[in-house]
Amino acid sequence: MSLKINRVTTHPFDGQKPGTSGLRKRVTVFQQPGYTENFVQATFDAVTLNVLRGKKLVIGGDGRFLVPEVVQIIIKMAAANEIGRVIVGTNGILSTPAVSNLVRARKAQGAIILTASHNPGGPEGDFGIKYNVENGGPAPEGVTNLIYECSKKIQSYSIADIPNVDLSKPAEHSFGSGFAVEVVDSVDEYVTCMKSLFDFAALRAYCSDPANKFSMLVDCMHGVTGPYATRIFVNELGNASNSVMNNIPLPDFGGGHPDPNLTYAAALVEKMKNSEHTFGAASDGDGDRNMILGKKGFFVTPSDSVAVIAANFAHIPYFKQSGLKGLARSMPTSAALDRVAAKLNVEFFEVPTGWKFFGNLMDASRLSICGEESFGTGSDHIREKDGIWAMLCWLSIMAATNSSVEDVLIKHWTTFGRNYFSRYDYEEVDSDKANSMVAHLQQFVANPALLVGKQFGRFTVASVDDFAYTDPVDHSVSLHQGIRIIFADGSRIIYRLSGTGSSGATIRVYIDSFETDSAKLTMDAQVALKPLIETALELSKLTEFTGRKEPTVIT
Ligand code: G6P
Numbered sequence: 001m002s003l004k005i006n007r008v009t010t011h012p013f014d015g016q017k018p019g020t021s022g023l024r025k026r027v028t029v030f031q032q033p034g035y036t037e038n039f040v041q042a043t044f045d046a047v048t049l050n051v052l053r054g055k056k057l058v059i060g061g062d063g064r065f066l067v068p069e070v071v072q073i074i075i076k077m078a079a080a081n082e083i084g085r086v087i088v089g090t091n092g093i094l095s096t097p098a099v100s101n102l103v104r105a106r107k108a109q110g111a112i113i114l115t116a117s118h119n120p121g122g123p124e125g126d127f128g129i130k131y132n133v134e135n136g137g138p139a140p141e142g143v144t145n146l147i148y149e150c151s152k153k154i155q156s157y158s159i160a161d162i163p164n165v166d167l168s169k170p171a172e173h174s175f176g177s178g179f180a181v182e183v184v185d186s187v188d189e190y191v192t193c194m195k196s197l198f199d200f201a202a203l204r205a206y207c208s209d210p211a212n213k214f215s216m217l218v219d220c221m222h223g224v225t226g227p228y229a230t231r232i233f234v235n236e237l238g239n240a241s242n243s244v245m246n247n248i249p250l251p252d253f254g255g256g257h258p259d260p261n262l263t264y265a266a267a268l269v270e271k272m273k274n275s276e277h278t279f280g281a282a283s284d285g286d287g288d289r290n291m292i293l294g295k296k297g298f299f300v301t302p303s304d305s306v307a308v309i310a311a312n313f314a315h316i317p318y319f320k321q322s323g324l325k326g327l328a329r330s331m332p333t334s335a336a337l338d339r340v341a342a343k344l345n346v347e348f349f350e351v352p353t354g355w356k357f358f359g360n361l362m363d364a365s366r367l368s369i370c371g372e373e374s375f376g377t378g379s380d381h382i383r384e385k386d387g388i389w390a391m392l393c394w395l396s397i398m399a400a401t402n403s404s405v406e407d408v409l410i411k412h413w414t415t416f417g418r419n420y421f422s423r424y425d426y427e428e429v430d431s432d433k434a435n436s437m438v439a440h441l442q443q444f445v446a447n448p449a450l451l452v453g454k455q456f457g458r459f460t461v462a463s464v465d466d467f468a469y470t471d472p473v474d475h476s477v478s479l480h481q482g483i484r485i486i487f488a489d490g491s492r493i494i495y496r497l498s499g500t501g502s503s504g505a506t507i508r509v510y511i512d513s514f515e516t517d518s519a520k521l522t523m524d525a526q527v528a529l530k531p532l533i534e535t536a537l538e539l540s541k542l543t544e545f546t547g548r549k550e551p552t553v554i555t
């Protein structure tokens with residue numbers, strides 16, 4: 001039986017250029033007639049001919065508003081574009097790491113993830129469509145550029161005339177002409193993966209032995225991780241059922257901003273402060289980000305988190321078996337990981353912001369563990385960052401060393417020294433104003449002599465540059481990845497414009513300051529960094545250019 005395919009005439013929409021993490025816009029933008037279909041068709045036009053025709057495509061979303069409708073559209077368009085099999089999570093739900101894992105486990109050729117990550121959802125919030133390739137990671141720029149080119153030329157899209165597929169339970173649906181939709185449990189395959197990396201029996205023993213006085217609280221922020229955290233931490237590891245909060249995915253994330261940081265996960269921080277929980281964690285809308293807390297809300301910066309996981313790799317069965325191939329961080333992430341790499345004598349990479357840069361290194365078997373200051377931590381088990389995985393790493397370290405989060409951190413700082421780190425975000429700044437500030441900073445890049453050798457308190461400027469990266473695997477070059485002022489002791493000030501905002505410009509200022517004085521290892525980061533933060537604001541004339549006196553978010 002052949003399917004009835006409708007070819008619908010359309011016209012290009014402006015601005016369908018996928019950013020760091022796919023096409024991310026307001027829901028209302030995606031709701032324009034044909035807008036979503038155009039972008040999906042542009043994606044298929046860019047990849048189907050040689051890659052997806054007759055093959056497998058994974059589809060999943062983080063449960064946000066519009067996901068159910070868009071999943072059905074993509075299924076019908078996949079059928080019309082001669083994709084062989086769609087593998088989709090129950091109710092269209094799959095976390096981003098679960099999609100990455102499914103692509104790899106089921107040897108699919110690509111995936112479409114419906115998420116705007118940590119951006120708010122609901123009818124007034126954001127939506128996003130992101131294409132991942134067959135290694136399970138985000139599409140490289142060559143592919144996203146091609147999608148954009150196709151979106152500019154599009155004249156029609158193809159959609160099959162088939163009924164909506166029942167996604168409420170795992171089942172196989174065949175439609176003839178070789179097209180099938182396989183609805184899979186959203187969590188099963190991911191749990192299988194986690195069980196292959198961690199010692200669940202040992203973790204269960206640790207979590208459930210009253211002698212350890214262990215108790216955890218995970219805030220799923222009404223994002224996608226609710227079902228994953230509940231299955232793993234409660235059902236598998238035996239923690240109390242109230243160890244997971246906000247664990248029902250909601251289309252508007254309960255009205256919140258599903259971003260695991262001290263500002264947006266304030267409810268978790270508050271609960272930790274007022275309870276005896278020894279381990280706290282949160283994840284974002286689509287489950288790839290994480291925040292780790294200790295007793296009374298003791299905060300672990302993401303930069304420290306990845307360094308601690310790497311330093312303790314031998315407590316994680318997967319790495320113990322396979323060994324560490326290499327370590328990597330994004331450029332603005334603090335240099336804590338650099339010191340671990342040096343000590344372990346493994347290859348180390350500093351890449352631009354964006355998880356895709358890690359994927360190439362992993363595919364080339366040169367990278368095992370990596371992380372970003374933006375609350376992303378992960379490994380080569382998949383090709384996305386993975387929030388639940390990071391939590392399981394911390395549990396494994398706590399269980400193996402029988403130490404609290406705080407003890408693990410203090411021991412780490414004592415061994416390696418501490419990189420104090422903070423990021424100031426100025427959101428929704430007028431783009432022209434943000435660009436003027438960057439132009440002002442560029443003069444230091446063009447003429448470093450303006451700053452080099454200058455003294456700011458105890459800091460002497462050693463170099464100024466605009467970070468550029470040459471991928472050691474495919475030799476592609478990425479320019480203008482952030483302006484860096486590097487001081488003689490390795491401390492740094494970095495300025496970058498975010499690549500993920502959905503309106504205006506977001507200016508990020510990153511401060512990284514290295515401390516080895518054992519008497520100064522446990523200071524409040526904002527206090528320790530104050531002089532460098534003031535220098536950063538002064539040099540950039542941020543307030544003058546933008547009118548902003550205070551950042552929107554401090555992490
Ligand atoms: C996404 C990407 C990350 C990146 C983050 C921040 O989460 O997956 O790799 O670090 O966005 O990007 P931005 O450009 O907003 O700083």
Ligand code: ZN
Pocket residue numbers: 096117118284285286287288289
């Ligand atoms: Zn995310």
